[in-house]
Amino acid sequence: MKFTLSWLKEHLDTTATVDAIAEALTRVGLEVEAVENKAKALQAFTIASVIEARQHPNADRLRVCLVDTGAGEPVQVVCGAPNARTGMKSVFSPPGTYIPGKDITLGKGVIRGVESNGMLCSAAELQISEDHDGIIDLPEDAPVGQPYAAYAGLDDAVIEIAVTPNRADALGVAGVARDLAAAGLGRLKTPAVAPVAGSFPCPVGVSLDFAEQDRHLCPAFALRLVRGVRNGPSPDWLQARLRAIGLRPINALVDITNLMTFDRNRPLHVFDAAKVRGDLVVRRAQPGEEILALDGKTYRLGEEQVVIADAHGVESLAGIMGGEASGCDEGTVDVLVESALWDPLNIARSGRMLGINSDARYRFERGVDPAFCQPGLDLATAMILELCGGEASEMVFAGALPAAAEPIDFPWSEVKRLTGLELSQAEMEQALTALGFTVAGQGERVRVTPPSWRADVGGKADLVEEILRIAGLDRVASTPLPRIKGEVIKPVLTVLQKRTRLAKRLLASRGMVEAVTWSFIAHEAAKLFGGGSDALALANPIAADLSDMRPSLLPGLIAAAQSNADRGHGDVALFEVGQIFTSDQPAGQLMAATGLRRGSARIEGVGRHWDGAAKPVDALDAKADVMGLLAGLGVPVGGLQIVAGGPAWAHPGRSATLQFGPKGVVGAFGEVHPKVLKALDAKGPLVAFEIHLDALPLPKARPTKVKPKLALSGFQPVTRDFAFIVDRAVAAGEMQKTAQNADRALISDVAVFDLYEGQGVEPGRKSVALAVTLQPVERTLTEAEIEAVGAKIIVEMARRYGAALRG
């Protein structure tokens, strides 16, 4: 919403400076977005007289002008404008002036051998219009030496405010002035509207043709004919006012409606009565009806739209835009002026469907003052009579004005309760009254009725806001919020929240870089990872490849790894800890911790090195990450099963599922399946893991923080090594467990310290070397006892795996 200072002063008697007004506007909630003062930027441009303009000796298209700037000796200026001539008045800028339209700072110059000491300017060079056909041609009586901006009325500051959707009343200058007056910036002086008595009945009738349940679409409609008008250009003051806020003057009748829109937040419509056939009917559009609107576009309408029609058909889109066919132009002699009320929701929906953003729609969808429906028509009529002449008919009125707002039962104490600020009743009442509220009653509780233009005010809290914004928010004192109980804070994070944040730190400590990728991915990618259901597909995605809620963090991370590789960073280790979606229910949203390693991005180092190049990553690197993560999170892994074979995204032979029992799957790790890589247009080597943090077993609740007692043995541990030859398919982890189970009390550790396939071991078999540590508890073991344990291990290995000791 834009207006000029002088326009504001039509409604507000004030001596406040622009800066003070701007400050007050922001303070009361009409946030100032810009204050533009052309006069400041155009200070150096003055009115000058061309004493003589003669042909440039060396250039056909240039003239050499002797210019009286009103300050001392005449100045010589070389000018290329075709309209430069002896005796004209124009605008001069001396060397050193910044020329906004050209974005240059003017210097002294010699043009084709002739000295030039300044410039005569076009309107485009001053950025006051598009006109660059020639230099500004001012009337004979323009005062030489005076600043041009002040002369041209450009010293009127243009203020632009952002109006929040609840403050429809501030979409008119009069409403803005009311707020400023209430805030103590001056006296509101908006003149009262005198009713216009018509001298003949309006020849055009109006009917509201709605079914009972649609009556709200047009509560009221007022119409009047003014006959015998002259619709030429509007007077200069009106044109200047509209231009200052960026509107294009069209003709007096249209300009008057625009003025009413911005001055009083009262959009009107004018029809050329000669182009209207019969009476006007306000109704829903019939499907398929069309209208050529004033923006030059044809709109196809549906039942959603409310229209004003005559015997020809649709003439106007109610509350949004008029029709071209019945528009007013210079030939208009009889004009029909409409002032109506429309349903804000319908206007909003209808305007959105048609894609029309008009000043009228903007106001009607926020709500205009219903009580100003008829006064608005009277005010416009009076202005038409004044500017265009003619004779006004009586007003036709259909429908009924809505009932006035109910009073609000308001205890003054509500202000202190919600804000902590203590104000006197007198000050609070003054603020409300100045804003047009009616306060009835006395004492602690009063009844406050909002004015007709404040449909947004409906309760006590709204009144508190009104009082507060006028009193000033800065008067609310900062007050420490007391702690609920005690001084030392109790922990607030849940187990999952702690695990989520710890997982990030743990994975970063493993040399991985945290990414945050989109929650939505391409449909095909979602399907590859078990997603892509209809329930999780967006109806209006922002892009085709951001259409489905992600079932896994991997597709996003794989794409990220590939784009890093494409930029020359192929050895990347990325992770993300974030939400994945298995259904559209709250419980279907899980927290996943997912990481991948690409190229040679191993934990111990990346790429080539003088000490030996890092090997390409393999699935066990991902296993190390996931095991490190579980250990760091303090998840007891005693019951964790690592089952060969992972989900569909993984290489079937180089992946595993992590589970606490068959129903307790918590994640997986492995090499990414070549088919998945291909589908995602990515290249490996690429290994990954994914853990569902919410599926992990919870730590056991313990009554004490005391750790279990530490029992240390005083006896030396003994280690015995065994190398077994087994089939390639035998799992080393199983062998470890078997060895461990040979004597659960005595064996404290079983390590796999060598793995060998090749020469000396027959094809299809492998050598697995185990180091078994025995920890005696009560006494040193005898050689015989140690031998006995070893023998048991060998027997078990042979029985279970057909293992033979390597010779």
Place this chain on the structure above:
Amino acid sequence: MSEIDNLGVSLLDDIASAADEAALEQIRIAALGKAGSISALLKTLGAMTPDERKEKGPLINGLRDRVQAALLARKEALGEAALEARLASERIDVTLPVREGPEARGRIHPISQVIDEITAIFGDMGFAVAEGPDVETDDLNFTRLNFPVGHPAREMHDTFFFAPDSQGERKLLRTHTSPVQVRTMLAQQPPIRVICPGRTYRNDSDQTHTPMFHQVEGLVIDKSAHMGHLKWILEEFCKSFFEIDDVKMRFRPSFFPFTEPSMEVDIQCSRKGGEIRFGEGDDWLEILGCGMVHPNVLRNCGLDPDVYQGFAWGMGIDRIAMLKYGMPDLRPFFEADVRWLQHYGFRPLDLPTLTGGLSS
């Protein structure tokens, strides 16, 4: 000179000139071994008369002691020299680069870091962290928050929708974290103090908007929380978060459907050469919206607005991260470019705490 003296001189001479430990050992065996020269002398003592023994004994024993001491001293000297020689030959190039360890390569995303910072500050004020689903119902995202059905305010949110389900219900991606406030009020009796950080979505993309972004909201509900408390919390938060001693804030009346009165908050700053600094200058920068929880919202959550009252605020996590750490553009936050993450990310153990400072 006696035979003993001669032997002593000769042995000490040999010891002094022994070139290495092996030569020294040969000398020792030749003198003190079973068949050694000094051992032979010692053996003669047994056949001597007491008087002879009294005279020769100390001489022979003295010789043995001197030779033993000399052997030991020479052995030490040789060992020392050998170590010197070994050390002199053992040199590495200490300038050879070592592999960069994982702690040097790993990074935490600025969003995670800033969420941890926010949690540290509000955690100290007794706020719990509440979370809710990204896929929300229209009811919780809009209706209960006092956005009437069909109201233009809904349009301001550029909502992502899912297709209607079999019951005709159309789920959406939450456009703000405010539905978490509603879920909290529905699940828990006051007093309530929570912050709700999380992902939010709007169908909007340009230089300063991404279709996904992060918000944190705060909610306080009890029987006395008022706007003065809200002001204090936000001032304390800004000082603590931006790590400055003083902050000047401007509260402007504004509008949100779910608060009344509503305010927007600007923070005073200076802008020099593209860098924003808080606590100085005379520019204002909008950083958050807030207000007293609207009576309709309280009612929609089963709370009597004449008994309970409170306030809420919300701000963009990505945005305050940009303001504090100077990222010029929002979009790279979600592009996972390791160069950006290495530069703007945080080291794995940069744990924000109030005692140790939020940033290092």
